[in-house]
Amino acid sequence: MKLKHLEGLLGDLQQFSNPKVELEQYPTGPHIASRMIYTAENSFDDISGKVVADFGCGCGTLGVASSLLGAEHVVGIDIDPQSLEIASQNAEDLEVGINFIWSDIKNLKLRGPLVDTVVMNPPFGTRKKGSDMEFLCMALKVASRAVYSLHKTTTREHIKRTALRDYGAKSAEVLCELRFDVPQLYKFHKKKEVDVAVDLWRFVP
Amino acid sequence: MRLLTHNMLSSNIRGVVNGFPLGIEAEKVVEREVELSAEFLRGVFPKIEWGALVAGARALGHPDLLPGEADASMLASDDFLRRFHRALLQLHVEEGALVCPETGRRFPINKGIPNMLLHEDEV
Ligand SMILES: C[S@@+](CC[C@H](N)C(=O)[O-])C[C@H]1O[C@@H](n2cnc3c(N)ncnc32)[C@H](O)[C@@H]1O
Numbered sequence: 001m002k003l004k005h006l007e008g009l010l011g012d013l014q015q016f017s018n019p020k021v022e023l024e025q026y027p028t029g030p031h032i033a034s035r036m037i038y039t040a041e042n043s044f045d046d047i048s049g050k051v052v053a054d055f056g057c058g059c060g061t062l063g064v065a066s067s068l069l070g071a072e073h074v075v076g077i078d079i080d081p082q083s084l085e086i087a088s089q090n091a092e093d094l095e096v097g098i099n100f101i102w103s104d105i106k107n108l109k110l111r112g113p114l115v116d117t118v119v120m121n122p123p124f125g126t127r128k129k130g131s132d133m134e135f136l137c138m139a140l141k142v143a144s145r146a147v148y149s150l151h152k153t154t155t156r157e158h159i160k161r162t163a164l165r166d167y168g169a170k171s172a173e174v175l176c177e178l179r180f181d182v183p184q185l186y187k188f189h190k191k192k193e194v195d196v197a198v199d200l201w202r203f204v205p
Numbered sequence: 206m207r208l209l210t211h212n213m214l215s216s217n218i219r220g221v222v223n224g225f226p227l228g229i230e231a232e233k234v235v236e237r238e239v240e241l242s243a244e245f246l247r248g249v250f251p252k253i254e255w256g257a258l259v260a261g262a263r264a265l266g267h268p269d270l271l272p273g274e275a276d277a278s279m280l281a282s283d284d285f286l287r288r289f290h291r292a293l294l295q296l297h298v299e300e301g302a303l304v305c306p307e308t309g310r311r312f313p314i315n316k317g318i319p320n321m322l323l324h325e326d327e328v
Contacts, residue, residue, distance in 0.1 A: 049245050051209070072245045073209050073294070084318055097237060101209040104319035107328055109217040109224070113252045114209070 013090045015059050024123035026182050028061045036148055036200055037065035046146045047071050052163055055105055055135055057122035060087030062119045067096035081084035082091045095137045105138050116145040124152050140167045140205045153197035163203055170204040206298045206317050212253055216305035218327045226257035228304035229264035235297050241290045247280050262292040265323040
């Protein structure tokens with residue numbers, strides 16, 4: 001599948017209807033999501049024929065993209081049941097089979113070797129400090145092949161150091177820097193759109 | 206929920222030592238056909254807890270689908286691959302529950318989604 005085609009399909013997905021501030025529910029847009037999964041597949045062979053887990057799957061964009069690019073099995077995990085309902089609908093609309101689990105990432109024990117690749121757009125930790133790192137720590141425990149994740153560019157050094165030193169990652173590489181439009185979902189955002197610089201990371205556990 | 210997902214999940218309640226495999230109470234099971242990939246099945250086989258898969262298939266109403274024991278040499282048989290594929294990827298629990306093997310705590314499954322949230326006193 002071509003990148004443009006993937007981006008187009010993701011553009012039709014339903015997004016959060018009542019985003020919850022405390023859970024940092026903003027959609028991973030079709031532009032970023034398609035590039036993330038497309039790169040994982042075409043540059044690193046981490047998606048097709050693989051078992052993929054989407055941590056904090058929200059409306060399921062990254063999981064759906066992984067399925068579309070040929071993942072054999074996709075598991076989407078989120079703490080919010082309303083998002084999971086939208087995500088299941090999205091999966092059904094695009095006729096991809098995804099399994100969802102309603103769980104707090106922190107409290108879930110997934111048997112490691114079965115999951116090849118974790119893809120995620122974790123909360124950036126702006127509401128609850130450290131939640132981005134909790135996601136990363138869990139992802140590196142579960143994935144046996146690779147972890148793809150988005151983090152604010154301002155945290156780059158911290159992420160690299162922590163992943164390599166504390167979470168036992170073999171490598172931590174920024175694949176590209178992207179602009180993330182966090183729409184004005186929340187009242188405390190003064191501007192219409194807050195444009196945040198984020199890094200697309202690939203970690204090897 | 207496929208049995209492949211079941212094979213990854215365990216009960217993570219504080220104090221529980223052996224939370225795997227979770228029991229399955231299946232109220233509604235559906236089957237959805239997907240293409241068989243022998244390459245995938247051969248790659249995933251060594252990572253599967255066979256006993257959990259056999260118990261899962263039994264709980265879903267297929268007691269004779271899988272042999273009680275399996276080793277890699279069986280992957281040469283097409284019949285075995287078809288059975289393995291069916292159990293792992295085609296059978297889904299839509300309604301029911303997962304059950305912690307140590308405490309009996311139930312994790313309900315609705316519309317195929319298991320609720321693995323823990324109560325405050327279980328974390
Ligand atoms: C930035 S959004 C991800 C959006 C998603 N990739 C999509 O395409 O819709 C972060 C997600 O993480 C979820 N989340 C936040 N904290 C969580 C936790 N502790 N465990 C599981 N999910 C969590 C939120 O509900 C939200 O859906």
